[in-house]
Amino acid sequence: MVTRDTSRRLPSYAAGEIDVPFVVRGTEEVIDRDTFWEEHSHPTHELLWNRRGASSAAVGARVWTITPSVGLWIPAGTPHSGRTPAGTWHHSAHFSIRAVPAISDAPVAVEVTPLLRLLLDRLNEEGLAPDSRTKTEALVLDLLVPAPVELLLRIPESPLLAPIVAAVREDPADTTTLAAWASRLGVSTRTITRAFREQTGLGFSQWLAAARVQHAITLLSGGEEIEEVAERVGYHSASAFGTVFRRVTGMSPGRFRSQ
Known part of the structure; x- marks a missing residue:
């Protein structure tokens, strides 16, 4: 059904x-x-x-x-x-x-x-x-105390960045590079990076990593295997995914699943 x-x-x-x-x-x-x-x-x-x-x-x-x-x-x-x-x-x-x-x-x-x-x-x-x-x-x-790690993603509201946000939230494994986005939107890579930093505090690649990890957390919590999650959010290996996941959350994907 x-x-x-x-x-x-x-x-x-x-x-x-x-x-x-x-x-x-x-x-x-x-x-x-x-x-x-x-x-x-x-x-x-x-x-x-x-x-x-x-x-x-x-x-x-x-x-x-x-x-x-x-x-x-x-x-x-x-x-x-x-x-x-x-x-x-x-x-x-x-x-x-x-x-x-x-x-x-x-x-x-x-x-x-x-x-x-x-x-x-x-x-x-x-x-x-x-x-x-x-x-x-x-x-x-x-x-009741603040957590040492906050799983927070800031969504930029700039119309310029809207196509990027929509593409990544639709498919976290989207492989469009910063240079490709700049060409598609008719602006420089510096313009996109500056817009991301002004609205989220992160550059394009940092924001992309955070968005991917946020999606990965939902998949891991649903019981999916780490290797499968890594592929679904755009990483070619579990080790590369683990490095990014640890940088964003402060823990490995395996430790997160065990919790």
């Missing part, structure tokens, strides 16, 4: 617009088909993470990859959208802004350690005594 992408629409709230009757409340869902979450915002702070698989969340031109070990903190009232592939075991935790100060005024990656996962699971247990809940919530808040 062929499944089609589904779109979910959620309301948009300002920070604190609804006074929620909890400190931390979690939800979880195994996503049965590729899902796009239309732009929305919550009255609460939100932590997104996955027990299985990789998803993404976008705030403006920034796209974060969310995995079992790297989540995303989204401050209350922040408009965001997202994509979740089929099979992802998706989690979110909402935090009252009355009881929980924001760990950051802007979205930031959060390290989701095994202990943090266990504590968040405990808060979802039925019949948890009030005193135990209070202690568990305090431990959760103590463990």
Whole structure:
């Protein structure tokens, strides 16, 4: 049976617009088909993470990859959208802004350690005594710290770069060189490089590597073999892919899969 992408629409709230009757409340869902979450915002702070698989969340031109070990903190009232592939075991935790100060005024990656996962699971247990809940919530808040590695891709919004972005996001293995793009777009390679740096902080090749790694993370989280992933994102060998993956994420593809 062929499944089609589904779109979910959620309301948009300002920070604190609804006074929620909890400190931390979690939800979880195994996503049965590729899902796009239309732009929305919550009255609460939100932590997104996955027990299985990789998803993404976008705030403006920034796209974060969310995995079992790297989540995303989204401050209350922040408009965001997202994509979740089929099979992802998706989690979110909402935090009252009355009881929980924001760990950051802007979205930031959060390290989701095994202990943090266990504590968040405990808060979802039925019949948890009030005193135990209070202690568990305090431990959760103590463990919410920015991750050492942020799986973030900035999408340039320049019309000049739009064809490049579209081609790479459609096929990360696209082999069009910087010189070929310059010829196709009728500009110099320096113009393209300058535009990428101004809008993303990266040159063309660095941005291409980051885009490929972001796509590779989703494939690895879906269980594909490292050699297959390397080929699908444009690398002729697993070793070359591993070098780039390690440079972008701080870990090898094998270590990432084991986590």
